[in-house]
Amino acid sequence: MFNQKQMLTPREAARLLGISYPTIKNWILSGKLKTTTTAGGHHRVSFASLKPFVEKDALKPEARSRERYRRVSGRNQLAGRVVSIRIVGLLAEVILAVGDATVTSIITAGAVREMGLKKGDHAAALIKSTDVMIERLDQAAL
Numbered sequence: 001m002f003n004q005k006q007m008l009t010p011r012e013a014a015r016l017l018g019i020s021y022p023t024i025k026n027w028i029l030s031g032k033l034k035t036t037t038t039a040g041g042h043h044r045v046s047f048a049s050l051k052p053f054v055e056k057d058a059l060k061p062e063a064r065s066r067e068r069y070r071r072v073s074g075r076n077q078l079a080g081r082v083v084s085i086r087i088v089g090l091l092a093e094v095i096l097a098v099g100d101a102t103v104t105s106i107i108t109a110g111a112v113r114e115m116g117l118k119k120g121d122h123a124a125a126l127i128k129s130t131d132v133m134i135e136r137l138d139q140a141a142l
Contacts, residue, residue: 007036007044017053076127078103079137082119085112094134096125105132 008016013033014024027033028043033053035043080098092112096103103125115136117123122137 007046008050010035010043010045013045013050017050017057077124077135078127079122079124082117082121082123085117085119087112094123096123096134098125103127103132105134107134 010024010028011021014021017024024033024045028035028045033045034049035045037043078096078098080096080103082094083097083102084093084095086093087109090109092107092109094105094107094112094117096105105125111117111134115134117134117136122139124135124137126133126135
């Protein structure tokens with residue numbers, strides 16, 4: 001992790017909070033997040049200024065908290081329910097219902113078995129570029 005006295009760039013602070021860079025820039029420009037400006041005019045964020053956001057997030061139920069996002073590098077995560085699993089050979093097609101939409105992922109059959117994933121389970125699609133990964137969620141987390 002970072003040294004507690006170190007100042008973070010807005011991009012580093014966004015990653016730490018599990019939010020997008022445009023969101024943190026908006027917070028900085030609107031005054032919602034206090035920063036220090038370098039001699040070159042760049043914003044730097046202290047850990048102390050991030051503390052209220054982390055504490056507020058910690059009060060949310062796990063499914064709504066960004067804490068899980070801080071444990072995974074992919075920021076585009078869609079939580080839903082498994083509506084279909086089809087295993088053919090080494091691969092598995094997993095379909096999640098996310099709101100009114102569905103997300104389909106092709107992952108290894110071994111991953112499905114290792115996670116014990118089955119129809120009706122809560123899971124999240126972790127989207128990184130063209131890859132969609134599946135994370136099993138405990139029902140209590142939602």
